[in-house]
Amino acid sequence: MAAALLARAWGPSRGALRPRAWRRLHTIYQSVELPETHQMLRQTCREFAEKELVPIAAQVDKEHCFPTAQVKKMGELGLLAMDVPEEFSGAGLDYLAYAIAVEEISRGCASTGVIMSVNNSLYLGPILKFGSKEQKQQWITPFTGGDKIGCFALSEPGNGSDAGATSTTARAEGDSWVLNGTKAWITNSWEASAAVVFASTDRSLQNKGISAFLVPMPTPGLTLGKKEDKLGIRASSTANLIFEDCRIPKDSLLGEPGMGFKIAMQTLDMGRIGIASQALGIAQAALDCAVNYAENRRAFGAPLTKLQSIQFKLADMALALESSRLLTWRAAMLKDNKKPFTKVPVGKGSPEARPGALVCPGRSLAGVLLRGPVGLLPQGGFPGRAPLKGPVLAAPPEVKSLTPLSPVLRKRQWPSWPHRRLRLRSPTRPSRSWAAWAT
Numbered sequence: 001m002a003a004a005l006l007a008r009a010w011g012p013s014r015g016a017l018r019p020r021a022w023r024r025l026h027t028i029y030q031s032v033e034l035p036e037t038h039q040m041l042r043q044t045c046r047e048f049a050e051k052e053l054v055p056i057a058a059q060v061d062k063e064h065c066f067p068t069a070q071v072k073k074m075g076e077l078g079l080l081a082m083d084v085p086e087e088f089s090g091a092g093l094d095y096l097a098y099a100i101a102v103e104e105i106s107r108g109c110a111s112t113g114v115i116m117s118v119n120n121s122l123y124l125g126p127i128l129k130f131g132s133k134e135q136k137q138q139w140i141t142p143f144t145g146g147d148k149i150g151c152f153a154l155s156e157p158g159n160g161s162d163a164g165a166t167s168t169t170a171r172a173e174g175d176s177w178v179l180n181g182t183k184a185w186i187t188n189s190w191e192a193s194a195a196v197v198f199a200s201t202d203r204s205l206q207n208k209g210i211s212a213f214l215v216p217m218p219t220p221g222l223t224l225g226k227k228e229d230k231l232g233i234r235a236s237s238t239a240n241l242i243f244e245d246c247r248i249p250k251d252s253l254l255g256e257p258g259m260g261f262k263i264a265m266q267t268l269d270m271g272r273i274g275i276a277s278q279a280l281g282i283a284q285a286a287l288d289c290a291v292n293y294a295e296n297r298r299a300f301g302a303p304l305t306k307l308q309s310i311q312f313k314l315a316d317m318a319l320a321l322e323s324s325r326l327l328t329w330r331a332a333m334l335k336d337n338k339k340p341f342t343k344v345p346v347g348k349g350s351p352e353a354r355p356g357a358l359v360c361p362g363r364s365l366a367g368v369l370l371r372g373p374v375g376l377l378p379q380g381g382f383p384g385r386a387p388l389k390g391p392v393l394a395a396p397p398e399v400k401s402l403t404p405l406s407p408v409l410r411k412r413q414w415p416s417w418p419h420r421r422l423r424l425r426s427p428t429r430p431s432r433s434w435a436a437w438a439t
Contacts, residue, residue: 075146
């Protein structure tokens, strides 16, 4: 798997990098360079996204269509099981490589980035860390090639991600566990072939009474709710899982009884790196779109990139994006070195929202004059574009901010300073008073 990923980035002779493999890999901070293997992986994923994902991104998002063929190709490249050892048919790469790959895939198609991230970190992650060898063979190996994907069922209609308040129950009956309850907002639910499900086995113990289970899909007693109509990432389905006396084998318990809360918290920590990387990819796509449009759109006789206010916006976007990328990479490298990474701000969930969902798409959409709502942006627009209606209605915010300044400048009154009475002489122009010169 790892060989398949890296082979695409090497040239046909002596393993030399193709010249274009180095294009567009430079960042603001040139001193921060990725290892050569990670640079090759980044370029490979970028080329795959541009060739396979960008052309279909808008269509699958609009039609809520799962990109089956593209996911299969990603599985063949090893992108669906990046940190899984080769023993279980994974790519055997580190978490930094995973973060880089998720960003590049999300840059081409946000929905596909979500599909990839959930399968890697939220489904395979807990099984890899807490599962037995038999469980890894059964629940990991078939989910690495793109034929099957998994999902993660923690949230509930009234509890969100509060694992301690889980109301779904699991009771032991003979050689089976019987599940009852509802899980909400489950990503990849309609296409998943298995789920990691959290349920309470002893409510009196609260957090310590929660356990994790591996549930095949479909299975008797498990019903899927309707697909949610989201603002974006609609090619990745989101729906409820409804358990009504759903019976699963006794060996479907992941880890030990009562370990569910620990498994959920550690899995969510790992997942935040993937979420941050998704947002980075979306933000980079928004910045690319904004720069491309600003370079080609002319206003007042010049490209928009010649206007200082637009330059400020693009600079702010680039800075927010690059700083968040470095934070995300740092968190991934700390995890690879088995050091605490949840103290890095990206691990707490704030920076991934800032550049990905707010700063870059928000400013770029305003800068390109509502191209998203009229259907001219790639991927059918970027997630979260609806709240922009107010800020860009009637005029871009840059124009609105200048409007109050005009009457102030027209009504200016020059002070009667002593130097206004000075007379300036120039060999090339007649003598003028300072007041006349100033006006």
